[in-house]
Amino acid sequence: MNKGQKDIDSWFKEVSFSYWSPHEMLARVTEEVGELARLVNHEYGPKVKKSTEREQEFSDEIGDIIFALACFANTHNIDLDKALADSLEKSKNRDKDRF
Ligand SMILES: [Mg+2]
Known part of the structure; x- marks a missing residue:
């Protein structure tokens, strides 16, 4: 479990939150x-933001x-750092001759 995951888990325990079911998550x-797609559509597509909508950053979404x-991931004992590293490694190997 990476630091962010531990922070989330600690906060949930502190405030007695339970994780949602897998389907809810x-x-x-x-x-x-x-929400990220909507923001991308506002920034790069034809969709005009409503005047009542707040400014958003990609980093927020x-x-x-x-x-x-x-x-x-926390409810499935998955370390996100390891999952990301594994994905990067997979991409490096799988696509090494592709581009
Ligand atoms: Mg959001």
Whole structure:
């Protein structure tokens, strides 16, 4: 478990929060990815922001996605640092002759 994951887990215990069910966490990840997509569409696409919508940063939405993923990972004993390192290694090997 990486530091961010430990911080989330400690905070949940401190405030007596329980992790959501896997389906609820997946829905949350999907919801946050949708929020990032909406922001990208505002920044680079034709979608105009409503005048009532607050300014957002990509980092806000990416943070929300990582938070939701960390919750899922915490309930499945997955170390996000290792998962990311494994993905990078997979990409390096799988795609080494591709580009
Ligand atoms: Mg969000």
